[in-house]
Amino acid sequence: MAHPIPLRRRLTRQVKDTLKDLRGPLAYRQTAYGQEAEDLLLMRMLDPKRVGFYVEVGSHHPIRFSNTYNFYRRGWRGLCIDPVPGLVRRFARWRPRDIALELGIAESAGSLTFHLFNEPALNTFSPELAAERDGRNNWAIVERRTVPVQPLAAVLAQHLPADVQAIDFMSIDVEGMDLQVLRSNDWTRYRPRIVVTECLDSRMSNWPTDPVVQFMAQQQYFPVAKAIHSVFFQRDSDALGG
Template identity: 50%
Template sequence: MIIEKIKKIMPKVVKAPLKHLHACATYDPWFERSWSQEGEDQILRRIFKRREVGFYVDVGAHHPKRFSNTYLFYKRGWHGINIDAMPGSMKLFDNARPRDINLEMGIGSNAGNLDYYVFNEPALNGFSKELSEKRHEADTTDQVREVIKVDVRPLSQVLDCHLSSGQEIDFMSVDVEGLDFDVLKSNDWSRYRPKFVLAEILGSSLHEIEQTEIGQFMHDQNYMLYAKCMNTVFFKDSLLKWKTTPTGAAP
């Protein structure tokens, strides 16, 4: 019966692989599904393999599932804080992820408001004028539709208001299209120290990361380079007494 179903599915997969990807996965025990853009959630899954519950902070969360580094963990029973500046973005989060704290706001070095560049591709939205204009000029498909004012607050203030007393952060994911450094600087690292921090450093090779402003800043906060995807870099709290299992995963 299963073999016959696979035979029916496979020709369709060749023509439309994305549409039938889930159907194929049903019959492939080796398939690992990822919601992240570069497989970040699979690295995190390995790190937190034995953790049934945990807490995350996602800055620049974008969408409850699409390009999400946290959705895999939400499905496992974790919860956390999702933050995104895109107007209307948190309606989707409130519906799809009611256990989470979902905040529609921007994160910046200081409280105030900033120009927010809205693209026809929402994943590119952000506060960086330089990066937004470069993308707008380089690609006729990815265009800025409008520029609006959005309120921003430092990350430390947001965590002061919304993080429960004593709550540890297992990992924090930051992806705000060019201004990750500003977000990281706005945290109070003496009070809020995620075990792992994910940040985007575009176009940097492994030997260049520690020389970037983010790499140097995280080193100064006693975080060490731990892993890397194409653009996303993982930093681990070097002050953390982190025990691992024989497979290298967290207990």
């Protein structure tokens, strides 16, 4: 036997539907800030209405190309890391709940040469990738500077807030150095539910031999989705929601 829907609930739904009709296509728009809409895929995998915690290595900018800004707008907070000059200042202005760190991530503590481009999204520690991109598509290296680097595990141990029980997702986009960042984590201690990382050759046919995919499989993470260059890994003990 069907139960009648209360009048107030019916009226509320009708008003919402009417407002959507008045707004037209704008009512159904979804805003993505990630370069390949990674944030929309992450919201499909996770519950954005629940307040959670993220770690972003290769934050680049608080808003532009950000895989985490959509979550920040919904009340989330996180740890955002990138050696790009001015990162801490920009995050303090636009995302004050986040912890922003102006440093690089590597397998060993020390310092590395950071290649800065006229397109900041291309900044990289990889000398090979920097040389390959320099002069292509009007891209150019504008500066090289030595910056401090630390393993990800050490950074998390020092800067992860005491009240954070778990990392919901980790986003890594460091232009050719993603595997080194992954290797620098302590996967027995820090195990996000979802890890999204850049694989410059992310063709699914190459996954069986891809070093990033192989490494993540050793940590009991397996690919569940992909964008153009980004691959999403799920912790083996979890099942994605419908």
